[in-house]
Amino acid sequence: MxxxxxxxxxxxxxxxxxxxxxxxxxxxxxxxxxxxxxxxxxxxxxxxxxxxxxxxTRVDDYSVSIVSADDAIPASTHKLFFLNLGGYTSGKLEEQHYTVLTVQPDRLKAVQAAKKSLFFKTNSLKGIATAHIDEKYGVDVDSVHQIDDLIPPAIKAQYRILFGDGTGxxxxxxxxxxxxxxxxx
Structure with a gap:
């Protein structure tokens, strides 16, 4: 799978x-x-x-694979997160978006990783509008999605995500x- x-x-x-x-x-x-x-x-x-x-198949320096939910391999302490960043460019009547997939131990670390992106640093208008994690006016962990939460329950009951060394x-x-x-x- x-x-x-x-x-x-x-x-x-x-x-x-x-x-x-x-x-x-x-x-x-x-x-x-x-x-x-x-x-x-x-x-x-x-x-x-x-x-x-x-x-x-690869996120950050991790390999990503799918295994049976009852596989004997221990579950990882890390999780796969999806973030949708929103930002602005002066003179454009639109909001640009940038998505981030990251493997982190928790939501706070996922937000911190997203804030290091070039998009987050360059799509803010000083004093007017800052880049944000979408659906919020500022960075808020409620708008970060753990991938396990986005998989349909019937599928999640059968499979889980496994991480390994993705270096190279x-x-x-x-x-x-x-x-x-x-x-x-």
């Missing part, structure tokens, strides 16, 4: 801009995730598509484009 991170897109009725969200899933293949993706965002209907995806592993390949769900093989 593999851990996937997908950037989903859809045209919501009554909106002028395509909407996006992130989806984490565990499956043998990208195609096997399609039913879970549709269940995750049912109101998107036929406009739901994938704008990008990644098989998560290549970066995960990012697949970008417009991927229609019915065309994914």
């Amino acid at each position: 593999k851990l996937y991170l997908l950037l989903l897109g859809a045209e919501a009725p009554g909106r002028v801009v395509e909407q996006h969200d992130y989806f984490f899933g565990i499956a043998e293949s990208l195609a096997a995730l399609v039913p879970d993706v549709k269940a995750f965002w049912p109101e998107a209907g036929g406009s739901l598509h994938i704008d990008g995806w990644r098989e998560v 592993l290549p970066e995960d390949e990012i697949h970008l484009g417009y991927f229609k769900l019915d065309k994914i093989k």
Whole structure:
């Protein structure tokens, strides 16, 4: 089994801009995730598509793999976190976003790691608007997601995430484009 991170897109009725969200899933293949993706965002209907995806095999200096929930290998003291940072650029009427995946022992360390990103340091307007962890006006640990909490319960009951030494592993390949769900093989 593999851990996937997908950037989903859809045209919501009554909106002028395509909407996006992130989806984490565990499956043998990208195609096997399609039913879970549709269940995750049912109101998107036929406009739901994938704008990008990644098989998560390396984060920071850790390898990332999926094992059976009842595997005898001890659970890690570290967890995989997803953060969605928001920030601003002077003269642009938009909010830029930057996502961070990090392996840390707790939420506080995950926030500290995200605040070290170049995005966080450069997407603040002094005295006006600071870069923030999205859905909050300042850094707040409530907006940090532990990946285990984002996996559907039925899948989480069967599998867990395992970390190992990822030193020397290549970066995960990012697949970008417009991927229609019915065309994914």
